[in-house]
Amino acid sequence: MKNIAIIGAGMTGLSLAYNLQEHNITIFDKSWRPGGRVSTRKHDNYLFDHGAHYLSTNHSVNQLNEVISRYNLGQVIEIDFATDYLKNKKTRKKIIIGQNGMNSIPKSIFDNIKVNSCLNSKIIKISKNSNDLFSLFSEKEEFKDFDFVLFCIPYFQSKELLKDLIDFTQIVSEPSYDPIHTVMLSYKENNNINIKAGLNLHKDISFFMNQNIKFNELSDDSWVLNMSSEYTNNNINIDKSVLEKYAQSIFEKTFEIKNEISFIKSHRWLYAQTKVTYNSISKKNWINSKDNKIFLSGDWVLGKSLSDAWDAGEKLSHYIKILSV
Numbered sequence: 001m002k003n004i005a006i007i008g009a010g011m012t013g014l015s016l017a018y019n020l021q022e023h024n025i026t027i028f029d030k031s032w033r034p035g036g037r038v039s040t041r042k043h044d045n046y047l048f049d050h051g052a053h054y055l056s057t058n059h060s061v062n063q064l065n066e067v068i069s070r071y072n073l074g075q076v077i078e079i080d081f082a083t084d085y086l087k088n089k090k091t092r093k094k095i096i097i098g099q100n101g102m103n104s105i106p107k108s109i110f111d112n113i114k115v116n117s118c119l120n121s122k123i124i125k126i127s128k129n130s131n132d133l134f135s136l137f138s139e140k141e142e143f144k145d146f147d148f149v150l151f152c153i154p155y156f157q158s159k160e161l162l163k164d165l166i167d168f169t170q171i172v173s174e175p176s177y178d179p180i181h182t183v184m185l186s187y188k189e190n191n192n193i194n195i196k197a198g199l200n201l202h203k204d205i206s207f208f209m210n211q212n213i214k215f216n217e218l219s220d221d222s223w224v225l226n227m228s229s230e231y232t233n234n235n236i237n238i239d240k241s242v243l244e245k246y247a248q249s250i251f252e253k254t255f256e257i258k259n260e261i262s263f264i265k266s267h268r269w270l271y272a273q274t275k276v277t278y279n280s281i282s283k284k285n286w287i288n289s290k291d292n293k294i295f296l297s298g299d300w301v302l303g304k305s306l307s308d309a310w311d312a313g314e315k316l317s318h319y320i321k322i323l324s325v
Ligand SMILES: Cc1cc2nc3c(=O)[nH]c(=O)nc-3n(C[C@H](O)[C@H](O)[C@H](O)COP(=O)(O)OP(=O)(O)OC[C@H]3O[C@@H](n4cnc5c(N)ncnc54)[C@H](O)[C@@H]3O)c2cc1C
Pocket: 007, 008, 009, 010, 011, 012, 013, 028, 029, 030, 031, 034, 035, 036, 037, 038, 050, 051, 052, 053, 054, 055, 056, 121, 122, 123, 124, 152, 153, 154, 157, 180, 182, 226, 269, 271, 272, 273, 297, 298, 299, 300, 303, 304, 305, 306, 307, 309
């Protein structure tokens, strides 16, 4: 049995933890909750999935399907979906959502696996000891004696942390990300919008989704809007209230809304979705240190969805099993 540290309790880190439970695993996250970009936000009585919105029914990761049915994590719903709102293209679409918001998926996996966990622990340093084992440091604590350390955080954050332990000059082409501003908004009155989600609401809003279809307890008509990556890139440091007013005005104009908002907030995801995957430029499924003890993984290896994140973790877990024999 090896001592293994997993940094990041998003879908990649949880996939690794799920697959390596025969080892002594400690999973670290800087946040108070697992899930990373699969994030359900609660403000008073308002609820929003403002990270990942849904899981595709035709994703190809068998193990993720098994895990979802094993722990009863998802429900399939069918909704009116605009495949391209600006071109008036619509369809009925089946999607998988969490039983209680998208974050209930990683949260239930986290609750069901047998691992040690250190939430609220941002790892800021890592060092190799004379006995060839690793220590990790948060602001307050040192965590000792790991045989393997698996980083499952956005690529550029791993690179910054590991620049003394991994030779990143060997990586000629790097993966890249698109940032996304998300806007969460609610109305006391129902706006009776038939289409429940879709792409290309406007040149600056790439995705929109109703939240009442996910949360029965919501009384207000609630929506999440994703600003396009181009808009987000061009307005990366925009004042939040300016952004929120702009998104609201597009939404209200598009659906001819006269009601007053009851809630509005926004969030900036700097590393929202993978643009260029590491696998597409290197044909590799992870990055490792020379001694094969430190590894980097994440959705950025394979794609831009939570199934890619799961798949990336699962692939790396097979290799760690071989190294651990
Ligand atoms: C707005 C938005 C919409 C999306 N929509 C969809 C969708 O509809 N469907 C879909 O399938 N996918 C969607 N995605 C993508 C999906 O959310 C990601 O692909 C997936 O969640 C990535 O998982 P991950 O584990 O690789 O990374 P993350 O979820 O980013 O996990 C990394 C974790 O590491 C932690 N961390 C970072 N640094 C440290 C540190 N130094 N120490 C300790 N912990 C640290 C973070 O807190 C985080 O929990 C969306 C993403 C965004 C942002």
